[in-house]
Amino acid sequence: EDPIIAGVAHDRSEGKITIVGIPDSPGRAAAVFKAIAGVGINVDMIVQNVSAGTEKKTDISFTVPKEDAGRGVEVLKAMQDELGFEQLQYDDQVGKLSLVGSGMRSNPGVSATLFQSLADAGINIEMISTSEIRVSVVTSDDELDEAVRVVHSAFGLDADGEAVVYG
Amino acid sequence: EDPIIAGVAHDRSEGKITIVGIPDSPGRAAAVFKAIAGVGINVDMIVQNVSAGTEKKTDISFTVPKEDAGRGVEVLKAMQDELGFEQLQYDDQVGKLSLVGSGMRSNPGVSATLFQSLADAGINIEMISTSEIRVSVVTSDDELDEAVRVVHSAFGLDADGEAVVYG
Numbered sequence: 001e002d003p004i005i006a007g008v009a010h011d012r013s014e015g016k017i018t019i020v021g022i023p024d025s026p027g028r029a030a031a032v033f034k035a036i037a038g039v040g041i042n043v044d045m046i047v048q049n050v051s052a053g054t055e056k057k058t059d060i061s062f063t064v065p066k067e068d069a070g071r072g073v074e075v076l077k078a079m080q081d082e083l084g085f086e087q088l089q090y091d092d093q094v095g096k097l098s099l100v101g102s103g104m105r106s107n108p109g110v111s112a113t114l115f116q117s118l119a120d121a122g123i124n125i126e127m128i129s130t131s132e133i134r135v136s137v138v139t140s141d142d143e144l145d146e147a148v149r150v151v152h153s154a155f156g157l158d159a160d161g162e163a164v165v166y167g
Numbered sequence: 168e169d170p171i172i173a174g175v176a177h178d179r180s181e182g183k184i185t186i187v188g189i190p191d192s193p194g195r196a197a198a199v200f201k202a203i204a205g206v207g208i209n210v211d212m213i214v215q216n217v218s219a220g221t222e223k224k225t226d227i228s229f230t231v232p233k234e235d236a237g238r239g240v241e242v243l244k245a246m247q248d249e250l251g252f253e254q255l256q257y258d259d260q261v262g263k264l265s266l267v268g269s270g271m272r273s274n275p276g277v278s279a280t281l282f283q284s285l286a287d288a289g290i291n292i293e294m295i296s297t298s299e300i301r302v303s304v305v306t307s308d309d310e311l312d313e314a315v316r317v318v319h320s321a322f323g324l325d326a327d328g329e330a331v332v333y334g
C-alpha cells in the first residue's frame with residue numbers, strides 16, 4: 001500500500017516530565033499516572049522504553065500542558081520514596097512534530113526520510129513515538145520551526161499544508 | 168470531552184530490536200531507519216526516550232515482523248562502529264496491546280486504569296507509546312492473553328469487542 005502523507009502537525013504548548021531510573025516492575029506506571037490523573041492533569045504523549053541495562057530500571061517521559069507541569073512535578077517529587085525513582089527532570093522547551101498520514105508502517109522509508117531531513121538540518125531528535133498513522137518526534141522548542149520547514153520540504157508539502165488530524 | 172473506548176487490539180507477530188546506548192546526536196536515527204528500510208523491512212512501533220543520564224546516549228527500540236528480525240539485526244550489527252551503539256538486543260517474545268479510542272488525552276484516568284489493570288494482574292509493562300487515539304503497551308508474549316482479558320474487564324468491554332482500528 002502506498003503511504004499517504006496528509007501533513008505535518010506541530011505543538012509547543014507542552015512541557016516534558018521525565019522520571020529517571022524507576023524500577024521496571026509491575027505497578028509503577030499505574031502509580032505515576034493515577035497520581036497525575038488524580039490532580040486533573042491531561043497527558044498527551046507517554047514514552048517508555050525497555051529497561052535495557054543490568055539494573056532493571058527504566059525512564060518514563062510524558063508531556064503535559066505547560067501550565068500544569070509544576071503541579072505534576074510536585075506530585076511526583078512527593079512520591080519519590082514510594083516510586084523509587086532516581087531523579088525527576090522537567091523540560092519546558094519542548095517542540096513536538098508529527099508526520100500524519102497512513103500506510104506508514106509498510107513504508108519504512110517514510111520514517112527514514114523524516115529523520116534524515118532533520119539530521120540534514122542538524123536538528124537532534126530527542127524522542128520518537130509512532131503509530132500506523134503518525135510518526136511523532138520531540139525536538140527542542142527553538143528548533144521546531146526549522147524542523148517543520150525541512151519536513152514540509154522533504155515531503156513536497158506546501159508550507160501551509162498543515163493537517164488537523166488526530167492520531 | 169468524554170473518552171470513547173472502541174476496543175482492544177493485540178498483536179504477537181512482531182519481534183523487538185533494541186539499540187542500546189546510541190549517541191544522542193543528529194543523524195543516528197536516520198542512519199538506523201535508512202538501513203532497515205533499505206533491506207525492505209517494515210517497522211511498526213518506534214520508541215525512543217530522551218538521553219537522561221550524563222552520557223548523552225539513549226536507546227531506540229522498534230518492532231518488525233518476526234520473519235524479518237534476523238535480517239534487521241544483521242544489518243545493524245554490521246553498522247555498530249559507524250553508529251557507535253553499545254549493544255543490540257533482540258526479543259521475539261513480544262506482546263503488544265493497544266487500547267483504542269478517542270479523547271484519551273483529556274482523560275488521563277483512562278491510561279491510569281489500563282496500567283492499573285495490568286499491575287493488578289502482576290503483568291509488567293515493558294514499553295509504553297501513546298497517541299490521541301491509542302495507548303499501546305508492550306508486555307511479554309506469554310502475558311499477552313491475560314493482559315487482553317484484564318483490560319477488557321477493566322473497561323467493561325465484552326470479550327470479543329475487538330476493534331479493528333488503526334491509529
Ligand SMILES: C[C@@H](O)[C@H](N)C(=O)O
Binds near residue numbers: 024
Ligand atoms: C516502568 C513501569 O512501566 C513498570 N514496568 C510497570 O509495569 O508499571
Ligand SMILES: C[C@@H](O)[C@H](N)C(=O)O
Binds near residue numbers: 126190191225
Ligand atoms: C538518538 C537519535 O534519535 C538522535 N538523537 C538523532 O537525532 O538521530
